[in-house]
Amino acid sequence: MAKLAVLGGKQAAKGLNIPAWPFVDREDERMLVKVLKGRRWCRIYPGSWAEKFEKAYAKWNQAKYAIAAANGTVTLELSLKAGGVKIGDEVLVPAVTFIASASAISEVGAIPIFVDVDPGTFQISPEALEASITKRTKAVIAVHYGGYPVNFDKIIPIVRKHKLLLVEDCAHAHGTEWKGRPVGSIGDFGSFSFQESKSLSSGEGGAILTNNKKYYEEASIIHNIGRVVGKPGYGHFILSSNYRLSEFQAGVLLSQLSRLTQQTNHKYKMGEFLAKELNKIGGVDSLPRDKRITKRGYYFFIIKYDARQFGGVHRDKFLSALRAEGVPCGAAYGVPLYKNYAFCRAQIEKVLPSRVVGKLPNYEKLYLPVAENFCANQQITLWHPLLLTDRNGIQKIIDTVAKIKENIDELKKV
Template identity: 30%
Template sequence: MSSPDINEDDIALVTEILRSGQLSIGPYLEKFEALIADYVGARHAVAVANGTAGLHLCMRLAGVDDGGEVITSPFSFVASANCILYERGKPVFVDIDEESLNIDTRLVEAAITARTRAILPIHVFGQPADMDRLNAIATRHSVTVVEDACEALGSEYKGRKVGTFGQAAVFAFYPNKQMTTGEGGVVVTDDPEWAKALRSLRNQGRAEMGGWLTHDRLGFNYRLDEMSAGLGVSQLSRVESLLGQRSAVAARYHEALKRIPGVRPIMPCGGTTRMSWFVYVVRLDDGLPREDIAQHMAAQGIPTRNYFPPIHLQPFYRRDYGYRPGQFPIAERVSATTLALPFHGRLNDQDIERVCDGLARAINAVAPACAGAAV
């Protein structure tokens, strides 16, 4: 489904760090943070163990507590809602816009209550959410905005990079992301007090100037190691090239899919002036049986994924919190028709043709009346 783009410079730098003997809390962590802050356009960056850790820390700083509510989308990876539960808060799901697949800003204001602590938009698949409307709503109601930008490094909303619209934003660098640190994430913010608190919270609650065994607050071990930070430094040195390669692969997919009826790709829309391609997702017409198509593609050796199952219909959300089908119909309808195809920046034309031919054959096999695709 994906493949990290690792070159010899990446390997050499990580090897150099291993030989240095300083494997944690060293110079590459600081360098990585400075480079990320500069790239995004934020004043501060605090690297953490993964994107989920970053989201968790932001929920704590946003004041989420027992019963505190956070308005967010049900169409996302489950971590975006789990981070609210970690603080004993309540995810308040709002249905999505069918074109952008992001939270529907027309529904957000009605979901705000006296218990609302934050709005957590997800820039799903690298498509920016409508941040102007969300920030206007948040300002009217004095609630915090945290951007889940874990899938969106380099994306731009109205010409401005995501990660600079909220009180804080979180990026992630798992191996399927636009760039990777193996595991790892970063929180960016313009607020020096948030940055100070984030550095303490990720490091077992130690103060920046305190002793190693002095803990000012309840914290976590959410540190990012030096090897991961060094890999991030190396990857950032060519991040625009990495993004460009992924964009070129997406463009080749767009062209190849034009000949397959019943299939349409997710495309930039709304205020998106640059989409940073995290995965390549298509939507199938309602009459096409997605699971059967996926099985036929798997039989051809072509993996796919149903990005994303709605969070509220995950088994433990239904069991523990009483969610049920039908509560967020657009997210559920979209989820039933989305299919992620193999995607990374080094796919060549032959790879893309093989995937698209396999998709056309699968559609012909399961729904020949809907097909007629050229194979």
């Protein structure tokens, strides 16, 4: 039996060929220089690069409208504002996500209400969601965590029944499809991030999608400090902030978008292969394959670790062993979101109006069991560039996991 790397043995995944991320080529360079020399670096004029990108991105996602913005946090704020969320409204959000999904809610003066996740998919639980609705609930931020879609078949009827705004947080989900339809315009708004680590990147950046003309027009004006896009001047229709994307980022995004289909398809194919083989090992299951998920975009490949099938070895020890073998891996954001210091009373009082603070839940006492167990014991995440490797690379990952399982008695002693 091969000795584990964590015990001084040879690395099973040595030489794993993971392409550097973000991906850069001559076309990105060409676009940047083109924008630079064009001397129009802000999108306020008609025919901007941002406008071209918006059209291309809306088309790529089969959506009617897109608005490019500075990042994937303000796109959530923009969606909530344009969707009519007001100070003191409650907005439901899953407990397993990045902080922006909740801080965007407090940034508009609303109250984040955490909802537990489903024990099978680890996406927002439709049952827990419905149970969390009160007369103050105005919206839901449904995060496609890791790129795995939420259960639209259950969530859409709930939001319709209760007349709630549905914002899809698609920061992880470029390319994900539900029943043949890209995510992002199935709800009222889809919010995307193009931050450096994401599947489509311009360092910083974001976009919203919508099929609703009224929402589009409202969001477009809000994002441009109250002005109509393409009409520079000093006529402002609403008091607002500046959420615009720079022309340099729009240029890079256009160039990056030209390879997104190929990258998404490759990652999907590798992800399917990895899922199938990992599921044979036992104790390292992928998220469920579901026929309604016609394509899976990836930010994380999520593995559900079961210590009982690994001789009781804790997930964290398994992660150390996997890293030692040469497979980069982690446990994403570590804890359910409400456990962040930012949610303690003293901190939240600094950011929300006092009349809202009195209505807040006690985040410090919150305990959502599925989210807690998932974060502490089960979740393993592989970052998406790993899926850009080839079949041999994926096979190395599979063999490495199998090697650790074979040597589990040795790992137990460490």
